[in-house]
Structures are given as structure tokens and as C-alpha cells.
Amino acid sequence: MRDKQLHTPEGVRDIHCNEALKKHEIQRRIMAVFHHYGFLDVQTPTFEYIDVFSHDSGTIDIKNMYKFFDSDGNILVMRPDITPSVARMMATGYHHENTPKRFCYLGNAFRNIESYQLKLREFTQAGVELIGIDSEDADAEIIAIVIQSLLAVGLKDFQIDIGQAGFFKGLLEEAGLDSKYEEELRMLIDQKNYIAVEELLDSLELDQAHKKVLLDLPKFFGDVKVIEQAKSTTMNKKALAALDRLERIYNILCDYKVEQYISFDLGMVSQINYYTGIVFRGYTFGTGVSIVDGGRYDTLLQEFGHSAPAVGFAIIVDEVMNSIERQHIEIDVPSTDTLLLYNLKSRTMAISIADRMRREGMRIEIGMLDRDLEENIAYGKKNHIGGIMNFLSLDEVELVNLETEERNTVDVKSLF
Ligand SMILES: N[C@@H](Cc1c[nH]c[nH+]1)C(=O)O
Numbered sequence: 001m002r003d004k005q006l007h008t009p010e011g012v013r014d015i016h017c018n019e020a021l022k023k024h025e026i027q028r029r030i031m032a033v034f035h036h037y038g039f040l041d042v043q044t045p046t047f048e049y050i051d052v053f054s055h056d057s058g059t060i061d062i063k064n065m066y067k068f069f070d071s072d073g074n075i076l077v078m079r080p081d082i083t084p085s086v087a088r089m090m091a092t093g094y095h096h097e098n099t100p101k102r103f104c105y106l107g108n109a110f111r112n113i114e115s116y117q118l119k120l121r122e123f124t125q126a127g128v129e130l131i132g133i134d135s136e137d138a139d140a141e142i143i144a145i146v147i148q149s150l151l152a153v154g155l156k157d158f159q160i161d162i163g164q165a166g167f168f169k170g171l172l173e174e175a176g177l178d179s180k181y182e183e184e185l186r187m188l189i190d191q192k193n194y195i196a197v198e199e200l201l202d203s204l205e206l207d208q209a210h211k212k213v214l215l216d217l218p219k220f221f222g223d224v225k226v227i228e229q230a231k232s233t234t235m236n237k238k239a240l241a242a243l244d245r246l247e248r249i250y251n252i253l254c255d256y257k258v259e260q261y262i263s264f265d266l267g268m269v270s271q272i273n274y275y276t277g278i279v280f281r282g283y284t285f286g287t288g289v290s291i292v293d294g295g296r297y298d299t300l301l302q303e304f305g306h307s308a309p310a311v312g313f314a315i316i317v318d319e320v321m322n323s324i325e326r327q328h329i330e331i332d333v334p335s336t337d338t339l340l341l342y343n344l345k346s347r348t349m350a351i352s353i354a355d356r357m358r359r360e361g362m363r364i365e366i367g368m369l370d371r372d373l374e375e376n377i378a379y380g381k382k383n384h385i386g387g388i389m390n391f392l393s394l395d396e397v398e399l400v401n402l403e404t405e406e407r408n409t410v411d412v413k414s415l416f
Contacts, residue, residue, distance in 0.1 A: 011113075011121030021333035023124070023321055027106055029152040030126045030315060037145050039104035039128050044085035046108065050075040052084050055303040057274040059084055064112050078110035082275070083312060084300065086129045091304030100132035106317075111276060120318055127294075127314035131301070134309035136245055139296060140252035140279050142311050146282060146292050147258045149315060154329040158284035158291070159260050161221075163268030164246050165275040165295065167230070168217075170239025175210035186269045217267035224250050226264050242277070249278065259342075274300040280313070285411060286326025291319040301338055334363065335384040341367045346391035349412070354416075377402065 001005055007013065015023060031041075048068065053059045059081055066078040086103055094101060098260045106126045113119055128145060130138050143160060150158050168189075172182055181204060188196045194215060213233045220226045227243050227250075234240060246264065253259050270279050270293070277296030284291055294313025301308045324331060338357065342350035354364045365385065370374050373390060380388055380402045388400040391412070398409045 007096055010115055011119070013120070016113060018333065019321070022331045023317060025331050025333055026153050026320060026324070026396075027124070027126060027317055030149045030317070031104065031106060032135075033145060033149045033152050034104040034126075034128050037102070037141070039102040039130075042086060042089065042103045042105055042107070043107065044079070044082060045087055047076045047078050048085060048088075050077045052079060054086050055079060055301050057297070059272055059274065060111060061271075066110050066112050079107075080111050081109050081272070081314065082125055082127055083129060083297070083314070085309070086312075087131075087297075087301045088304050090131050090308070091301055091306035092127075095306045098132070100130060100138075101104055102128070102130055102383050104128045109314075117289075123319075124317040125314035126223075126317055127312060129310055129312035131310040132308050133311075134298065136248045137252060138311055139245075140249045140256065140299040142294065142313060143249070143253060143262070143278075143280060144256040144258055145265075146280070146294065146313055146315070147256075147261050149241045150282065150284075150292070150320070153320060154331065155284055155327070156322070157327070158261060158282055159263055160280055160282050160292070161263050161265040162246065162249070162278055162280045163265050164242040164277065165236060165270070165279050166245075166277055167239050168241030170236040170242060171210075171234060172174055173204055173212055173238060174234060174236035175205065175214065177206065187271065189214075189267060189269050190271055192218065192267075213406070220264070220266035222263060224262075224264065226266060230266050234358045239328070246278065270295065277311070282315075284325075284327075286323035287319045289316075289319060291323060335386070336363045336365045337386045338362060338364050339367050339380045339385045339388045340364055341371060341373075341376060341388065342395075343371065343391070346394055349394060350391045352410075353391075353415070373398075377405070 040100055050065070053065065054062055065080050068076055082105055086105065090101060104127065106124065108122055108124050110122050112121060128142070130142060143162070146160060181200065184413060185197065185200060188200065199213060200213060216233070220230045224247070227247050231240060231243050250259065250262065255260055266352055268279055268281065274296040274297040276298045279295035280290030281290040292313055292315045296309070296311040298309040301310060340350055340354050354366065357364050367376050376388055377400060385402055387402050390398040390400070392398055392409070396409055397412050397415065398407060400407045
């Protein structure tokens with residue numbers, strides 16, 4: 001019992017002071033990039049009716065959502081991602097508009113996933129959704145924004161793997177595979193469980209040529225040349241159109257001068273159901289899971305009664321933090337400038353001086369330990385405070401630089 005009182009459940013965690021400051025800084029830099037590309041902030045509720053996430057174009061599997069009831073017996077879920085909520089908001093709040101919309105957001109999402117996946121069950125997403133445009137320029141811009149965001153937080157060694165949901169769908173169509181097996185096949189391919197993929201394809205009596213292409217999917221991984229190779233494996237129009245589009249997106253990414261971060265993975269299939277075009281994931285060292293997930297979803301909005309193409313992504317801030325930590329990338333965070341000590345006589349003056357300094361932008365903490373200076377010095381150093389101002393009287397203030405431990409006593413008036 002006490003165990004549960006003192007511990008957090010698996011997959012959620014506390015974030016302590018310095019780490020929280022770093023997280024804020026990372027989020028600030030990412031959101032600044034989004035704003036520089038003209039995206040506007042939106043906020044949607046943390047929980048919604050299950051219907052927002054459980055339709056045909058769905059998001060993740062319902063069994064992985066946290067569900068509960070409201071007092072009227074409706075089923076609610078903690079949002080497993082934010083894209084369907086933004087799609088709902090767009091469809092209900094902006095249906096009369098026919099110009100593209102650029103929305104960005106920062107918020108937590110919740111997934112009740114198996115613990116062996118070692119993923120957090122509550123995590124922060126910083127994402128963008130570009131709604132109303134179906135062009136490859138939009139696809140490329142979105143990927144360029146991912147790259148600029150990761151560069152802005154100090155990452156250098158990372159890779160964006162791009163796949164195409166349309167290529168996989170085209171192959172299945174060509175093979176004549178019943179769509180009811182698509183989900184299972186997608187899951188097995190995503191898990192790279194090729195023994196099970198082969199078993200499934202055998203049980204469906206697929207002909208050898210089609211079976212081979214599906215089994216060869218993981219080989220289509222690498223630089224832009226794999227697109228050319230993939231073209232020779234299929235005659236399906238949908239699959240070929242998907243590959244052509246990928247090539248054009250790559251060319252635009254060269255205009256953005258970010259091609260060094262791009263690789264292709266035509267075997268990439270997402271667990272998320274709503275992707276219809278490009279899908280992509282970002283990877284870096286220090287975390288085994290993706291730090292960015294995204295893609296084009298041209299049919300999701302139609303579930304909410306407003307048909308519009310869209311593309312977007314979400315950066316998983318917690319995973320970015322992990323990799324920054326492991327890669328020893330410095331993130332400067334502000335610390336308290338001054339620890340202020342006063343006595344009964346100097347209190348009124350000290351409080352008003354502290355106020356003035358805060359208005360000037362400084363971080364001032366009033367010392368709450370007793371007035372033993374050594375104790376305060378030890379406390380200040382431990383908490384990375386810049387210095388101490390010890391108001392000895394109405395005229396005299398003792399200044400201690402906590403970095404050098406230099407001390408001197410000056411006239412209060414000389415401070416201003
Ligand atoms: N919502 C997706 C990411 C995304 C945003 N827009 C398009 N895809 C996720 O949580 O993985």
C-alpha cells in the first residue's frame with residue numbers, strides 16, 4: 001500500500017528542477033522554429049470522447065488507450081496523440097475556410113503500451129499540422145521543419161527515415177491481398193518480424209513474385225537510390241506514383257539543403273492508421289525509440305465531416321531530452337542570481353530592493369535559513385546561485401560572489 005503511495009506507476013515520472021528547466025528551454029526552442037514557419041498555437045483538451053480516436057482512420061489501437069467514464073456514462077480517453085483532436089477542431093471551427101491552416105501545439109499524450117517497449121506512457125509532444133494542402137512542397141517543408149527543430153536543440157547526428165504509406169498499400173493492392181489482413185501484416189512488418197510475415201503470406205497463398213516483394217521491403221532502406229530500385233519491383237500505379245512523389249520531395253529537400261539528414265525506408269509502416277502518403281521517423285543516438293513521428297493523412301479530417309488533406313509531425317520532447325543528455329549536449333538554463341539576506345532592521349529596504357531587481361529581470365531568492373553566512377554560502381553553491389547580498393544594516397550590505405567566494409562590504413547607496 002505504502003509502496004503505491006510513494007512511487008509513480010510504470011511509464012510516468014517526476015521531472016526535477018534542473019531537468020524541468022532544460023525541458024522548458026528545449027520546448028521553447030522547438031516552438032520558436034514552428035512560429036518562424038508561420039504556425040499558430042492551439043490547445044485541445046487532454047481527454048476527449050473516445051469517438052475522436054476510434055473511427056476508421058483511427059489512431060493507435062483502442063486497447064492501448066486510457067479509458068474512463070464521465071457521469072453520463074460516456075467513454076472518455078486520455079488523448080493518445082493530438083492530431084485527431086486538431087483535425088476535430090479544424091473540422092468544427094474552420095470548416096468555412098478554404099485557405100491552408102498552420103497549427104502547432106505542445107502537450108502531453110498518453111498511451112497504455114506494453115512495458116517491454118520501454119516507452120513512457122505519458123510524454124510531451126511538440127507538433128505541427130499543415131491542413132488544406134496536398135502538395136509535395138508541403139511534405140518537404142514539414143520535413144525541413146523537423147530538421148530545423150532538431151538542430152535548434154543542439155542535435156547534430158540524427159536521421160529522418162522517410163517511407164510511403166501509398167507504396168505499401170499499392171503493393172497489397174497489386175498482390176490482391178484482402179484488406180482485412182493489412183493491419184496484421186503492417187504490425188508484423190513494423191516489428192520487423194519477417195518469419196511471421198512469411199508465415200502469414202504463405203497461409204494466404206500469395207504468388208511467389210508478390211510474396212518476394214513484400215518480404216524484400218526491409219531491403220529498400222538507404223539513400224535516394226532505393227527509390228529507383230523499388231520502382232523496378234512493381235507495376236502498380238499507386239505504388240509507382242508514391243515513389244515518384246518521394247523523389248520529388250527529395251529534390252525539394254535538396255533546395256532546403258537538408259538532404260544529408262534524409263534516408264529512405266520503404267518498409268516503414270506505421271502503427272498509426274491514418275497515414276495515407278509519406279510517413280517518417282527521426283532517430284538519433286542515446287534513445288532506442290524514435291524522437292519524431294509524422295506523415296501525411298489526407299482522409300482523417302473527413303471522419304469529422306470536413307474533407308481536407310493534411311500533413312504533420314510530433315517531436316517527442318522527452319526522448320529528445322534523453323538523447324541530449326546521453327550525447328552530452330549542453331543546454332544552458334537560467335539559475336537564481338542572488339540570495340538575499342536581511343535582518344529585522346533592514347527588512348523593508350531589502351524587500352523593496354529585491355522587487356526592483358526582479359523588475360530588472362533578475363532572479364532573487366530570499367534566504368530562509370538562519371543568518372549564519374557560511375550555511376547560506378553552502379546552500380547557495382549547492383543550488384548554483386550567483387551571489388549573496390547580506391543586508392547588515394540600513395547602510396551596509398555584504399556581497400559574496402559564490403563562484404570566487406570573494407567578499408566585500410559596501411555602502412547600500414553604491415548599489416544603485
Ligand atoms: N500524431 C502523430 C504524429 C503526427 C502529427 N501529425 C501527423 N502525425 C503521433 O503521435 O505519432
